[in-house]
Amino acid sequence: MILGIESSCDESAIAIVDANGQVKGEWIHSQIAKHAEYGGVVPDLAVGEHLKNFFPLLDLARTELSIPAGLESVAVTCGPGLAGCLGVGITIAKTLSLQWGIPVNGVNHLRGHAFSPFMPLGNVHDLEKSKYFPHLGLLLSGGNTLLFQIDKDLTIDVLARTVDDAVGECLDKGAKLLGIAYPGAPELEKKAKDGDEKAFDFPRFIPKKNELRFSFSGLKTSLLYQLKKMADTEIDNCYSDLCASYQQAAFDQLVKTTKKVLGEKKYKSFGLSGGVSNNQKIRDDLSDLCKKREVCFLPAPKKYTGDNASMIAYCAVMDPGGLWSNEGQQLIFSPNLKICDLAI
Incomplete structure (x- = not known):
């Protein structure tokens, strides 16, 4: 199973997807109400909300699905998005990777959206x-x-x-x-x-x-x-x-x-x-x-049309060629990542 983490903008989200592309659990905290009074997303406020919300979400996942048992890797949005928000997600993902002894990979947020229409069909590779x-x-x-x-x-x-x-x-x-x-x-x-x-x-x-x-x-x-x-x-x-x-x-x-x-x-x-x-x-x-x-x-x-962690974890399973490795702790965020940008 893969733990997905999404923090590219104003949604704090985690999800767990199995090898067949089935969502086993998902937890999300929306910040829309926080930003509504400003007429749009305020980056600094979004970063603060991510820092506040992710750990309670992880606690829920631990309680409901007993993670990290059964997890094979962590998949985190590495771009595009707001720099500070992406940084929160990647930092948390790397920390969990070290703590749990499992690899972490970066997922292109746009490719997550691109593959989301296939989610009801399960594993794309079996189609x-x-x-x-x-x-x-x-x-x-x-x-x-x-x-x-x-x-x-x-x-x-x-x-x-x-x-x-x-x-x-x-x-x-x-x-x-x-x-x-x-x-x-x-x-x-x-x-x-x-x-x-x-x-x-x-x-x-x-x-x-x-x-x-x-x-x-x-x-x-x-x-x-x-x-x-x-x-x-x-x-x-x-x-x-x-x-x-x-x-x-x-x-x-x-x-x-x-x-x-x-x-x-x-x-x-x-x-x-x-x-x-x-x-x-x-x-x-x-x-x-x-x-x-x-x-x-x-x-x-x-x-799954809005920002969510389920499509990020699903994309990690279905699109391994589009993943960004953290080998040597080199995984970084890329705010301007394009849909066709691949790791070299």
Whole structure:
């Protein structure tokens, strides 16, 4: 079994996953309420909360699963993320490794998300590869918007990424313009449910011919200008329509680019992951697309769309080629780690 540790941002989490990819236990402490009053994550506050929360979580794991008995290694997020937060997780992981006499490895947080859609299927290595690979994945979060391919040998290649704001950042900033408190995207989704997504014609980014990329900064600016043209009473009267139209403009770009890529190559499955993938509207839109293209749709379980330690431990089992070794105590954090960055 592997103990996973996640501390890249504002979630303190540990989990235990067995060799078959089954989650045996998970413990998490969210800091959202702590950061809400500041309108976003405060790095120093996040570090302090991690230091306070991890040891009680470990005590719970010891009580419920009698660890370290049965543990073969520790897997810890080594990037990307907030430097101080990553440092807390790695320090704890190294300490436990020395104390328990088991190895520790670093896991790329983005690769954890990339493999999370496979979690309900168990061990990726036991799957019929021709049924699920090549796999097309879309990772949507506050810091990343990535369209990538996973081949049968589990190598990852990025096909498209955002050139400015990530889609999660776009939704959060749009929510803030609409007066919605942090974290804005989930509340924006609720407001949008009763709105007309075609009421406002917000722009959809159009890349150059034969170019694959995303861009969301123009959409945010368009909302700002639209709100400036409207009186407060007018905004109130069509508030849900504004939310729905803005959200759909962001999602249409994602669906259009995904549709283009699915039309150019025969992918066997499509995975959706990251915090924004918790949004039911984008799940439904992409599910419909996959049905039309006859591609197996694999959305990450909603409980594993946000930052969590279960996907980190799962990734350590499924993606050994993507692990970062602590040989010679050399494992360090890398705040700007890319999804395709591998240990040399």
